[in-house]
Amino acid sequence: MRVHVALSPAEFPEAPLSGRTALAIDVLRATSAAVAACEAGCHRLVAVADAEAAEAFAAADGADTVRAGERGGEPLTGFDLGNSPAEFTAESVGRRTVVLTTTNGTAAMLAASGAAAAGLAALTNVSAAARWALAEGRDVSILCAGDSGALSLEDVVCAGLLVAHLSGSGVTTLSEGAATALALGRYYGGRLDRLAEASPWARRLARQGRGADVAACLRADVSDVVPVFAAGGFVPQRVASSGLAVARPEGGS
């Protein structure tokens, strides 16, 4: 298996996607929110580029669609939800479609959806996301959403933990980016609490009063659900620790 990591959005154009499994990461907070939405039993999660596209999608999709998103860490005016994982509950999103647009995360999600298979990874589901990618059996490309084009430490650490999982299962060829992410994953993986102070973006969110979100997102493996791209949206797929993908947790169609 070959594993590639794009450490920041500037590297997306070089990331090989054809015939591969892609994982998009935006730990703070888009993919963590997506995992929370899937845990809460949403029907599917659709990533769009901007607020206008989100409104258009919601108008076409029907009254039951939940509009969620932020820019610069603040919720979008008039939307149903921001992108705090805590907002995605069974009450707010259960059995409903969520349309999501965020500063950094949705671009990575949209880029990933050009691969043969695409899933969303966060620290909260990192082992499940790795198991899912392994079960898919293809080479893997990991896209770190970053922060306004720059590298985000917590995304690269999450990528490194994915690389560690993937390379633990057999002979793996790592790109330079994957080897670099692996080093950061090894360094911070066992002390995720340190990321809250080491990551500039985590500190900025904390200064905006979102420290609880930061703490919630910097936890490993609290979920075994992976949002997996299918027919235009990401749908919840629970991936048991046996490595076998099992049925979706909620009854959706």
Next chain:
Amino acid sequence: MRVHVALSPAEFPEAPLSGRTALAIDVLRATSAAVAACEAGCHRLVAVADAEAAEAFAAADGADTVRAGERGGEPLTGFDLGNSPAEFTAESVGRRTVVLTTTNGTAAMLAASGAAAAGLAALTNVSAAARWALAEGRDVSILCAGDSGALSLEDVVCAGLLVAHLSGSGVTTLSEGAATALALGRYYGGRLDRLAEASPWARRLARQGRGADVAACLRADVSDVVPVFAAGGFVPQRVASSGLAVARPEGGS
């Protein structure tokens, strides 16, 4: 030789300094400015914690002292210079003492000066700084100044390039932080231009109109001068590529 790297200021308290050579790094921009000041022939550079301490030092030291500093990337009101490397010229600082206080850099400089020997490293003098540390013959601790307590990518990349130099010269034992920095140094070392977009702090400075400073600081080995701590300040020491420390470039005392 053992090499330790503190990736961010939160790790300074754990950094071993006793009996070691320490290198402080603040690529954007304090140590790059210090290298520029030394290249421009300053007499010595004194790091202090804040503007009040800088004023007190200048008042005690005499009329010829240059007060330089910034907070949040902006020059300090009433000071002679900010911390743009371009401001440190033979005209502004030649044969004079510079007292410097900056958001991130001076704390790392002050911490480093508690070691058996202390020098300042930037990308602009990275090979010279490594040669100096090698010639000192002790174990080495490298302190990355970061950005307001968080990790700064460009500082860690510079640390990684120092680690590569130091480990290239013989058997070296790397701390986990040093191994992590080495990976980032390998990744970005050959493409420093990418740091301008990958580093959140570089992007913020560029947005503040300081893109020329960013470009000037993200160049490797344009100087072979190392600011070395002696008697309360950092004094210029030119380190030829033979590895031997030679006399100070300007005639100072």
